[in-house]
Amino acid sequence: MARIAFLCPPFAAHVASFRALGDELAARGHAPFFLLNAGAEESSGAIPVHHVPGRRGDPEVDRVLAAAEKPGGLLATLRTIADSAALTDQLCEGGPDQLRALGAELIVGDQLEPAGFLLARALDLPFVGLACAVPIDPAPGVPLPFLDWPYEPEAEAKLRRTSAIAAALSRRQNRMIAAWAERFGIGPHAILEDCLGEVQLAQMVPALDFPRPDPLPFVPVGPLRRAADIADAPPPFAVPVGHPLVFATMGTLLGGDLKLWRALAVACKDAGAALVIAHGGRLSDAEAASLGVHHAAAFLPYRAVMRRSSLVITHGGSNTVLDALACGVPLLVRPVGFDQPGNLARIRHHGLGEKLASPRRPRRIAEQVARLVEDAAMASRCAVVAEALASAGGARKAADIVEQCLP
Known part of the structure; x- marks a missing residue:
C-alpha cells in the first residue's frame, strides 16, 4: 500500500477527475489523499481531504472560485492565474510539513498547480503530472489553450508573440514558481511549463487534440470517471418520442443566464427538438419552470442523458466535452474562458460541432440545432472519437502508470 498525495486547483471539475483516479487506486489497496488549499472543499467521497494552513492575507478560496465563475474571456482567465499564484504560494509554504506528516510517497499534481511538482522535487518524491484540462504542453502550431485559434503550423511567429504576451501577463505566477524553486534548491524553474514533470497523464486524446509530434509528452488516458458516473442508468425523466433530445449545460459559469436559457428554449422548440437543461442550481424552481423545456434540473447524470441525446450545448468545459464525445454526441459550444x-478550436478542427450562435439570434440557433441533429457525417466523426476515448484506458490505465512510478 502506498500513500499518494493529490494536489490540484480547488475547482470542482479538476477535483472530480482526481477523485476518479483516487477511487481506482484505493480499490487496489493504496491510500490516496488530497492536499488542498485552506478553505477548499472538505469532502471528496471516500478520498480523505487535508488542507495546508491558511495565512493572513491569503485570498479566500471562495472568492477565487466566485471570480473565476464570472464570464470575462481572456482577462478573466489571466485574473484567475494571478489569484492562483497566491494559492500556489500557500501550498508551497505549508505543503512540506503536511506531506511529511501524512507520509506521502508519491505526488500526482495537476498541470495547472505547479506546487505539486515543486513539492515533489523539494521532498525527493516521485511525481506524476495530470492534465485535467487541455494540455498546456507546447507543440508546433498548437495555440495556447485559452485561445480559440485554429491549428496553424505555419504561424509560429504569431504563436511565439502570443506566448510572450501570456508570459508577461502571468509574471506574478512565474515569479512565484521561480522563488520557490530557488528556496527549495531544486534548480531553475521559471514558468508553469517547467513544472510538468517527466511522466504526464492527460484526459485529452489524439483523436480530439491538435496534431502533435511523436512521442507525445503525455500519456492520453481519456476521461477519468468513476464507475457510478458512467453507468448506463435511465435518466430521471421520460425520454421524448418523435423529437430529438438536446441536452444543455453551462456549468456554473452561465447556469443562471436566463436570457441564454430562453433563447435555447425558443430555438429548440422551433427546431422541433426537446430541450433538457442542467443549470447547476443557478435558477429558482419558478425560473426553471418558466422556460417551458422538456426537463430542467440543477444537476443531472451527464452520461445517462447524453447517451440519449442528439446534441449537447455547453460552455465547453473539458469534462463536459469529453463526456459528450464519449457518448458520440456533437456539440454546440459557447466558451467564456479558461x-x-x-476545446472549441479542437471541436471545429475535427468537425465535431460548431460555435453556438449569439442568444440574440435564436433563429440562427434553431437552424444550427436542426442541422446538427441530422448531420450523419458529423455523428460518424463523433463516433470515431467516442471509440478512441473508450479505448484510451481511463482511470485504470492512469492508475497503472501511477503504480509504475512508485518507489
Missing part, C-alpha cells in the same frame, strides 16, 4: 476556447 480552456473552453481551446
Whole structure:
C-alpha cells in the first residue's frame, strides 16, 4: 500500500477527475489523499481531504472560485492565474510539513498547480503530472489553450508573440514558481511549463487534440470517471418520442443566464427538438419552470442523458466535452474562458460541432440545432472519437502508470 498525495486547483471539475483516479487506486489497496488549499472543499467521497494552513492575507478560496465563475474571456482567465499564484504560494509554504506528516510517497499534481511538482522535487518524491484540462504542453502550431485559434503550423511567429504576451501577463505566477524553486534548491524553474514533470497523464486524446509530434509528452488516458458516473442508468425523466433530445449545460459559469436559457428554449422548440437543461442550481424552481423545456434540473447524470441525446450545448468545459464525445454526441459550444476556447478550436478542427450562435439570434440557433441533429457525417466523426476515448484506458490505465512510478 502506498500513500499518494493529490494536489490540484480547488475547482470542482479538476477535483472530480482526481477523485476518479483516487477511487481506482484505493480499490487496489493504496491510500490516496488530497492536499488542498485552506478553505477548499472538505469532502471528496471516500478520498480523505487535508488542507495546508491558511495565512493572513491569503485570498479566500471562495472568492477565487466566485471570480473565476464570472464570464470575462481572456482577462478573466489571466485574473484567475494571478489569484492562483497566491494559492500556489500557500501550498508551497505549508505543503512540506503536511506531506511529511501524512507520509506521502508519491505526488500526482495537476498541470495547472505547479506546487505539486515543486513539492515533489523539494521532498525527493516521485511525481506524476495530470492534465485535467487541455494540455498546456507546447507543440508546433498548437495555440495556447485559452485561445480559440485554429491549428496553424505555419504561424509560429504569431504563436511565439502570443506566448510572450501570456508570459508577461502571468509574471506574478512565474515569479512565484521561480522563488520557490530557488528556496527549495531544486534548480531553475521559471514558468508553469517547467513544472510538468517527466511522466504526464492527460484526459485529452489524439483523436480530439491538435496534431502533435511523436512521442507525445503525455500519456492520453481519456476521461477519468468513476464507475457510478458512467453507468448506463435511465435518466430521471421520460425520454421524448418523435423529437430529438438536446441536452444543455453551462456549468456554473452561465447556469443562471436566463436570457441564454430562453433563447435555447425558443430555438429548440422551433427546431422541433426537446430541450433538457442542467443549470447547476443557478435558477429558482419558478425560473426553471418558466422556460417551458422538456426537463430542467440543477444537476443531472451527464452520461445517462447524453447517451440519449442528439446534441449537447455547453460552455465547453473539458469534462463536459469529453463526456459528450464519449457518448458520440456533437456539440454546440459557447466558451467564456479558461480552456473552453481551446476545446472549441479542437471541436471545429475535427468537425465535431460548431460555435453556438449569439442568444440574440435564436433563429440562427434553431437552424444550427436542426442541422446538427441530422448531420450523419458529423455523428460518424463523433463516433470515431467516442471509440478512441473508450479505448484510451481511463482511470485504470492512469492508475497503472501511477503504480509504475512508485518507489
